[in-house]
Amino acid sequence: MSATGIGAAVRRKEDFRFVTGNGQYTDDVVRPGETRAVFVRSPHAHAKIKSIDVSAAKTMPGVLAVLTGSELANDKIGNLICGWMIHSKDGSPMKMAPHPALAAGTVNHVGDAVAVVIGETLAAARDAAEKVEVDYQLLPAVTDPAKAKSGPQIHEVAPKNTIYEWSLGDAKAVDAAFAAAKHVTKLDIVNNRLVPNAIEPRAALAEYDAGTDQLTLWNTTQNPHVSRLVIAAFVGMAPEHKLRVIAPDVGGGFGSKIFIYPEEVVCLWASRKVRRPVKWVAERAESFVTDAHGRDHVTHAELALDEHGKILALRAKTIANLGAYMSTFSSSVPTYLYGTLLSGQYDIPQIYCEVDAVYTNTVPVDAYRGAGRPEATFVVERLVEVASRQMGLEPAEIRKRNFIKTFPHQTPVIMAYDAGDYHASLKKALEIADVKGFGKRKREAARHGKLRGLGFSTYIEACGIAPSQAVGSLGAGVGLWESAEVRVNPTGSVEVLTGCHAHGQGHETTFAQLVSERLGIPFENVSIVHGDTDKVQFGMGTYGSRSGAVGMSAIVKALDKIEAKAKKVAAFMMEAAEGDIEFKDGKFTVAGTDKSAAWGDVALNAYIAHKFTGAELEPGLKETSFYDPTNFTFPAGCHICEVEVDADTGKTEVVNWTAVDDFGTVINPMIVEGQVHGGIAQGVGQALLEGAVYDKDGQLLTGSLMDYTMPRAHDLPSFHVGMTETKSPSNPLGIKGCGEAGAIAAPAAVINAITDAIGTENLAMPATANAVWAALQSAKPRQAA
Amino acid sequence: MPAVSMTVNGKPVSGEVEARTLLVQFLRENLRLTGTHVGCDTSQCGACVIHLDGIAAKSCTLLALQCEGAHVTTIEGLAEPGGPLHPMQEAFRENHGLQCGYCTPGMIMAALDIVRRKGNDLDEHTIREQLDGNICRCTGYHNIVKAIAAGAKAMGKGGARQAAE
Numbered sequence: 001m002s003a004t005g006i007g008a009a010v011r012r013k014e015d016f017r018f019v020t021g022n023g024q025y026t027d028d029v030v031r032p033g034e035t036r037a038v039f040v041r042s043p044h045a046h047a048k049i050k051s052i053d054v055s056a057a058k059t060m061p062g063v064l065a066v067l068t069g070s071e072l073a074n075d076k077i078g079n080l081i082c083g084w085m086i087h088s089k090d091g092s093p094m095k096m097a098p099h100p101a102l103a104a105g106t107v108n109h110v111g112d113a114v115a116v117v118i119g120e121t122l123a124a125a126r127d128a129a130e131k132v133e134v135d136y137q138l139l140p141a142v143t144d145p146a147k148a149k150s151g152p153q154i155h156e157v158a159p160k161n162t163i164y165e166w167s168l169g170d171a172k173a174v175d176a177a178f179a180a181a182k183h184v185t186k187l188d189i190v191n192n193r194l195v196p197n198a199i200e201p202r203a204a205l206a207e208y209d210a211g212t213d214q215l216t217l218w219n220t221t222q223n224p225h226v227s228r229l230v231i232a233a234f235v236g237m238a239p240e241h242k243l244r245v246i247a248p249d250v251g252g253g254f255g256s257k258i259f260i261y262p263e264e265v266v267c268l269w270a271s272r273k274v275r276r277p278v279k280w281v282a283e284r285a286e287s288f289v290t291d292a293h294g295r296d297h298v299t300h301a302e303l304a305l306d307e308h309g310k311i312l313a314l315r316a317k318t319i320a321n322l323g324a325y326m327s328t329f330s331s332s333v334p335t336y337l338y339g340t341l342l343s344g345q346y347d348i349p350q351i352y353c354e355v356d357a358v359y360t361n362t363v364p365v366d367a368y369r370g371a372g373r374p375e376a377t378f379v380v381e382r383l384v385e386v387a388s389r390q391m392g393l394e395p396a397e398i399r400k401r402n403f404i405k406t407f408p409h410q411t412p413v414i415m416a417y418d419a420g421d422y423h424a425s426l427k428k429a430l431e432i433a434d435v436k437g438f439g440k441r442k443r444e445a446a447r448h449g450k451l452r453g454l455g456f457s458t459y460i461e462a463c464g465i466a467p468s469q470a471v472g473s474l475g476a477g478v479g480l481w482e483s484a485e486v487r488v489n490p491t492g493s494v495e496v497l498t499g500c501h502a503h504g505q506g507h508e509t510t511f512a513q514l515v516s517e518r519l520g521i522p523f524e525n526v527s528i529v530h531g532d533t534d535k536v537q538f539g540m541g542t543y544g545s546r547s548g549a550v551g552m553s554a555i556v557k558a559l560d561k562i563e564a565k566a567k568k569v570a571a572f573m574m575e576a577a578e579g580d581i582e583f584k585d586g587k588f589t590v591a592g593t594d595k596s597a598a599w600g601d602v603a604l605n606a607y608i609a610h611k612f613t614g615a616e617l618e619p620g621l622k623e624t625s626f627y628d629p630t631n632f633t634f635p636a637g638c639h640i641c642e643v644e645v646d647a648d649t650g651k652t653e654v655v656n657w658t659a660v661d662d663f664g665t666v667i668n669p670m671i672v673e674g675q676v677h678g679g680i681a682q683g684v685g686q687a688l689l690e691g692a693v694y695d696k697d698g699q700l701l702t703g704s705l706m707d708y709t710m711p712r713a714h715d716l717p718s719f720h721v722g723m724t725e726t727k728s729p730s731n732p733l734g735i736k737g738c739g740e741a742g743a744i745a746a747p748a749a750v751i752n753a754i755t756d757a758i759g760t761e762n763l764a765m766p767a768t769a770n771a772v773w774a775a776l777q778s779a780k781p782r783q784a785a
Numbered sequence: 786m787p788a789v790s791m792t793v794n795g796k797p798v799s800g801e802v803e804a805r806t807l808l809v810q811f812l813r814e815n816l817r818l819t820g821t822h823v824g825c826d827t828s829q830c831g832a833c834v835i836h837l838d839g840i841a842a843k844s845c846t847l848l849a850l851q852c853e854g855a856h857v858t859t860i861e862g863l864a865e866p867g868g869p870l871h872p873m874q875e876a877f878r879e880n881h882g883l884q885c886g887y888c889t890p891g892m893i894m895a896a897l898d899i900v901r902r903k904g905n906d907l908d909e910h911t912i913r914e915q916l917d918g919n920i921c922r923c924t925g926y927h928n929i930v931k932a933i934a935a936g937a938k939a940m941g942k943g944g945a946r947q948a949a950e
Binding site: 011012014015016017018019020021022023024025027028030123197198199200201249250251252254281283284285503504505506670671673674677678679680681682704705706710711712713714716718719742 | 803818819821825829830832861863874875877886887889890893909912913916919921922925927930
């Protein structure tokens with residue numbers, strides 16, 4: 001392993017600009033003549049727009065335009081779409097309601113935009129926005145997914161507010177297995193609604209060039225090409241080749257910046273109307289009511305076991321809240337990213353899952369770190385933990401009895417796991433967490449009036465998203481391959497253009513490590529280019545822990561082509577047969593001779609083309625690859641959470657966290673561990689602190705960082721992170737992906753730990769001090785050991 | 786519009802601002818010092834932390850006009866262009882104390898204020914408690930805590946100038 005190659009904890013290339021304040025985020029970009037957009041938003045969850053009076057606003061100083069939904073419709077700007085078709089079990093297609101970027105007839109959630117003011121300054125636009133008068137006729141609202149079907153109908157296309165009623169698996173076989181079971185564990189689970197809260201608020205800056213009829217959009221997006229495609233092909237803003245999308249530094253995404261939102265559409269449209277650049281930057285309160293939220297499932301789940309604790313079958317019935325409109329990938333999250341993971345790490349013969357997706361008068365819900373897989377893991381790991389308690393088995397023992405041991409393993413819910421060693425990660429976690437010493441720690445805690453608990457989560461996820469043909473057969477509107485272009489310069493330095501996008505993941509470092517290792521050139525001589533549709537060939541962006549497994553695989557494939565071409569150049573230079581050229585550590589040699597050529601010389605010769613004719617070989621050294629994976633990847637691991645609960649107040653402290661994950665090949669352990677830390681924090685946040693709360697009228701009660709509890713430094717411990725490794729056979733580097741693991745594993749580990757401590761399973765997330773205290777009061781306290 | 790003058794990163798600056806202009810807007814828009822970020826509008830996230838007369842302050846909660854005559858230090862003022870990084874900046878880089886980088890300038894400025902108040906030998910508990918005003922969504926704080934402890938120690942060794950004037 002070289003100091004900057006694969007496996008080295010190389011310090012990040014990105015960091016110099018970030019620690020010196022030289023990052024370039026969307027709001028840091030300023031264009032000459034820039035104007036500011038301020039949106040007028042609905043204060044009501046559900047209402048008919050009777051009229052909008054913009055006359056006073058238009059006459060305010062510094063106002064260039066006040067635009068409404070009816071003008072948007074007159075200009076034939078199309079609706080936003082959901083790009084994944086799900087069919088109900090009766091074969092009918094999902095009910096996708098129109099989603100205009102500015103509401104015209106009705107508003108369907110608090111925060112729905114009804115008008116936009118374009119001002120010379122932010123202050124001018126804000127002042128004018130307050131003068132826009134909207135006359136609403138209030139309509140009854142529904143926010144609780146469990147009540148959506150009987151609530152007031154939101155969209156004409158969706159009777160009973162039902163988007164689809166989907167199922168997966170063999171219901172009859174599952175029923176038969178349950179009938180024969182010795183033990184059945186049943187749980188009612190609410191997977192709480194979360195607000196992603198990337199610290200950089202969403203922003204858009206649109207500029208229209210009348211001379212070329214070209215639109216440019218700087219945008220906080222995780223996937224600029226997909227954004228351009230949707231805005232061109234579906235919204236119809238401009239032809240794809242007349243629209244450039246640039247995603248500069250992006251301050252965190254966690255899924256929420258995958259989607260195509262109304263604001264970027266409106267800024268593009270407005271910039272063409274006012275012939276000036278238009279910038280919008282969300283205020284945090286705006287983020288809360290416009291960024292797609294996450295989770296929000298209501299589930300009843302059951303597990304059937306034999307007398308030895310061997311799982312026979314699992315069934316789950318889930319209602320998934322998709323909010324007021326179907327966001328870009330919303331339909332896939334509670335279906336193919338959820339139901340397909342209900343086998344966990346276990347050999348479960350039969351699984352059946354039903355999911356009803358519903359509209360409510362809330363912010364749209366879509367992928368948030370983990371996306372469906374945290375929800376599935378919570379169901380499986382809570383069921384298994386509770387079953388172990390009910391049957392008097394140790395939590396590790398019931399898992400061992402059910403682990404999948406041989407690979408490949410076909411689950412009853414589509415996925416074919418390709419590699420893993422679940423015993424190895426459990427064993428290592430048991431050691432690091434000192435589970436043997438837990439009893440002593442529990443007794444010691446009891447002496448101080450504290451209840452100690454231990455919670456396990458042996459999770460699995462499907463990453464490396466995804467084989468295009470497979471997702472196409474499941475309804476995806478796009479392929480999920482990734483692209484790379486490797487440009488070798490005449491001096492031997494290298495640029496890699498990737499269709500992935502980094503917003504914290506450190507691709508500029510890890511992707512350069514791969515190139516440095518493979519070509520034997522200094523790490524400093526490699527640059528990674530991403531996030532600009534004018535520079536980079538089409539790509540699918542970053543989400544679903546796909547950039548390593550899919551994006552780096554594309555780079556490998558392009559590097560294969562580079563090496564092959566460079567060998568041809570070297571053969572001409574050294575007057576040898578191409579088959580005799582060997583390439584190692586940045587040097588080309590001729591087998592059986594002492595002839596050699598350095599990397600830089602070969603690069604130069606590729607461009608000066610003095611040693612070969614154009615008929616023999618094309619000059620230049622630049623190659624592109626589009627890599628489509630052969631399977632998903634299956635990162636898995638074991639997280640163990642140890643908590644201490646104050647019996648008097650219900651306050652929970654996470655006192656110890658052990659994470660042992662199998663991510664396959666690790667390119668940079670420092671960065672991978674950082675991804676694990678961040679994921680755990682988001683998972684602990686969901687379990688202990690975070691929850692979006694709507695009142696019955698549809699007002700978001702947790703609408704700011706003063707009401708919605710984000711994890712802070714003192715809410716978390718330091719983490720013990722270990723790794724095991726089985727390589728993924730499904731991509732050339734053996735990478736599985738690490739971005740979401742912590743957020744997937746953590747919630748179940750926390751709740752399993754608290755319920756272990758307090759002796760009752762009746763505890764919902766977030767397990768605030770109040771919730772834990774109430775659970776303690778409602779249950780007969782278990783005697784501290 | 787009223788005029789305001791102050792010293793920012795050691796240089797005298799002045800400008801005309803609307804009375805409602807926040808210090809962070811003055812820094813970002815008038816002076817084009819965009820390292821100071823806005824994350825929340827409610828003084829919760831700390832992405833906008835700067836030093837005002839040597840003490841950490843949230844620049845989204847100050848009017849520019851309140852800072853007449855003040856000495857302001859932003860993230861851009863910690864290291865000389867082309868010179869070595871401040872030990873706290875270096876510690877964040879060395880310990881992978883950042884991912885997306887958006888909260889980082891505020892974190893570093895807050896960290897320097899912790900050192901000013903609590904000294905160079907900081908334990909984990911102190912750092913976690915004292916970071917109450919800053920939110921990071923990426924790192925889970927693990928490496929930020931490590932970075933601040935290491936940065937504080939390096940500052941104590943006198944390897945570079947202290948940040949707080």
